[in-house]
Amino acid sequence: MHGDASPFFIGPHRFDAPDDDVGPTLDRRYDMRPLPGEKVLGRHRLLVAGYLLGPTETRRGWQLPGPVSVTVTDQRICWVGTGSQLSLVADDTPRSRLAGRLTGLMTGQIRWQWPSRLELPPTDPAQLMIVCDALRTIQQPALALGGSPGEVVALARQVRRAVAMFRLTRPQLVDLSAQERDVLLLRAGPALLAGETRITLPGSLPVEFRSRDDYYRSGPAPTSWDGFAGGAASGRW
Template sequence: MQEDAAPFFIGPHRFDADDDRTRPLLDRRYALLPEPGEQLLGQHRLLVAGHLLGPTDDLRSWALPTPAAVTLTDRRLAYVCTGSELSLVSGRDGRTDARHRRPVRLSRLVSGQIRWQWPSRLEVSEGPDGTGELRVVCDALRTIRQPALALAGPAGLIAALAQQVRRSVAAYRLARPDLVDLSPPERDTLVVRMGPAPGPTRGALTLPGSLPVEFLSRDDYYRPALAEPPAWPRQDVPARDRPGSAC
């Protein structure tokens, strides 16, 4: 499977495995199906892109062509991208109404998630045109390059989303002491991050207690960076039709 053939991966980095049973599941309307006990906190439509961050470079690995439905819960951030070219399309005969039923197929559906054990920091920036960008940055095993999910939209919405992600990540980690060993200073920092006080609207904010993501395979460590980000959806990758699945 090519590294960008499934939206669970940002560059070669693993955000979720294709055979992972905990990948985001969708209902018939392509909305996120919450896990038992999971609480929905908000839903937005935002532009989504994947980056690989190095000490001196910033590579945008991919970008979705249309705004995605972004769902925030107390456990994760999930996104689903559909569009006119991604919705139900007719068979060869073209008609799909009740009197002329024809075979239909599900075209490509793009989705992915970041669980709250992964983010190591948040980065918020604001453009001159009133738009903002939130980057959810993770650490990776055996490499200094960091995968990041970028969410872009109105500056006010992005600032509010960053605060909500900050509080959700902190609350998730404080409520699960078995997930990672937190030092007293890290725990104190997360208590502050979980508080209602508004954080900075620009710049970077650390999230102690993160767990690193990993590459999909050993070969991915040595794959050269692409000069141009691949277009999404790829036209040379066949669509996969699995009802109820995230891809």
């Protein structure tokens, strides 16, 4: 796995390319296999959805119908879903199988150099949204993980600390200012979130879309889906 692996958002259904060499490696039980030296911090069963956020609050989204296996490590977060169906949220497009993959299996990941912030919107079920910035566009790809309030808050704290430690300990990958280091030192601590709904993560690297179509394809008009509050695209909750 390359330290600066890209692309990140393969619309509408993946966070890593099906034909690259940087996606999650799975064992025979379809659990994520850590890389040499990679430390697993936690495993969860959560709902998963993907979003492309823009300043006009228009979003293209997908969601899997059931919980997936989520693994948090000191380098990334990975999810593996055994449901073979993908639901496109924005336009109610019929669910379709993911071509070129093992039947019934979908995967995705976010490496810790990418997230620019975490969001905890007031949704039911509770959700953690991991948001990234992208090159040459103001649209932001995001991964949403949903579950019980306690588990989602614990996951947010786990991700916050993992991202901060990853960036603080890799100066060759992330160039931090003194102010950014101070903020990340706070983020790496064990403190509770204390009602925070938006957590910035200094030192993020922008992600890159795989093709021109992902930048310029016209998305469908949003529909009345209540997975996120109205301010999702602009970062307001």
